[in-house]
Amino acid sequence: MIIPAFFIADMSTTEFIKSLYQNNDLAKREIDLIICHVLGINTAALFIYAKDISQSQQHNILNFIQQRNDGKPLAYITGFKEFWTLNLKVNQYTLIPRPETEQIVELMLQWTDNKFTGTLLDLGTGTGAIALSIAQQRPNAKITATDISHECIKVAQYNQHKYSLTNINIFQSNWFESIGNDKFNYIISNPPYIAENNKHLKHLKHEPVTALIAQENGLADLFHIIQQAKKHLNNHGTILLEHGFNQHKEIQEYLNQNCYYNIKTHKDLAGISRITTAQYEIPNLN
Ligand SMILES: C[S@@+](CC[C@H](N)C(=O)[O-])C[C@H]1O[C@@H](n2cnc3c(N)ncnc32)[C@H](O)[C@@H]1O
Missing domain, CATH: 1.10.8 (Helicase, Ruva Protein; domain 3)
Structure with a gap:
């Protein structure tokens, strides 16, 4: 200046x-x-x-x-970030929602119509960006959104009240720990997926590391969610995961090992592999 x-x-x-x-x-x-x-x-x-x-x-x-x-991101200065149709409160405890994450919302809107009455779980909701956008567009859906961070939950609930969304329940949970035995038609997550030694981390020094970094070369949380989601998906339910540009092969392989089917990776507008989706059929044990 x-x-x-x-x-x-x-x-x-x-x-x-x-x-x-x-x-x-x-x-x-x-x-x-x-x-x-x-x-x-x-x-x-x-x-x-x-x-x-x-x-x-x-x-x-x-x-x-x-x-x-x-170098402080503008959203952390103004305290707000536009995402899909919403203008969301953000703070230093939340990741700033990224435009590429809107592709998850787009997919959900393609796969459901506005009469959709099913259930959806958003794990690691941060500001509530994904879950609140879908809650607004699919008013009859029953949505659950969780995060391990109490501060993120406060921000997501603030955003929920700002838009008067009543079809969504937001609470604190370490991944599936506080979900009980509930099952969902869709389980969505944009979890931390950056490896600890990733050189791009230095450009993200204002954002919370708990939102960014995962063990096992960035794959630990994604693998945990894939594994545990099997107990919480309805029969033929769908999982949607955002991940790093070079992680789709390992994710596809892990989904395959875990008996998911219809496994697809979706590219963003820049041609980058960004989201992988798959379905799960509950084994018939009779
Ligand atoms: C990459 S951010 C995504 C935030 C938001 N869904 C979005 O797309 O803007 C990952 C989120 O996962 C949360 N998280 C990290 N570890 C978690 C855990 N063990 N259980 C639940 N949430 C967790 C972080 O607090 C963070 O809000």
Whole structure:
């Protein structure tokens, strides 16, 4: 950030905003979002209310722009992230929902219609992004969403109340531990899947490691979910898992070893293998 704070006192609001656009590398939209966050308005109102920004607001804007220039994700500054049709609260305890995860929601909407009355479990829900998006689009579905983190549960429940969604139950659980004997038509998860030694982790230093890292080269949680889901899927129920771009072969193999069928990996728009789905038939023991 180039503008020294002591210059602010001599600037009009218009000069201040102009200097923000001119004097740093952030995209104009990001600067607008930071200004709106400090003023407590939405971007549509920016040019009505941004005529008179107080000095303390200007200092806050500069401070947030500095944090953004230092690499803090915009969502952790504004406290919100858009996902599917929702604008979700996020904080330092939650992963910022990624656009590529929207593909899980897309698949679910393709496979069900709006009369769908079945059950769905979202494991490791974070902000509630996947579960809440489906809950909104499939109002008769019965959805359960869990996370090991109490802080994530508070955020997901905040987002649930923000959108008045009553067809979803959100609570704390270490994977399936607090699910009891419940069974579901769909079990969905975007679990931690990054290996501890992955070089990209240094770019994710603001996000909670519990949301990112898994043992066994990133596969431990995925394998645990695949194994345990067999006890919690209805007959011919479906599992949908998000995973790393190079993990689909090992996941397919593990699903196969665990007697799942109809195993498919779905690529995202960039052609990257991102989601694997499969079904499970409960063995007939008679
Ligand atoms: C990659 S994040 C995904 C968050 C969210 N579903 C999304 O797609 O934006 C993984 C989530 O799994 C949760 N998690 C990690 N270990 C867990 C466990 N043992 N049981 C339940 N949830 C867990 C983390 O707290 C985190 O919210």
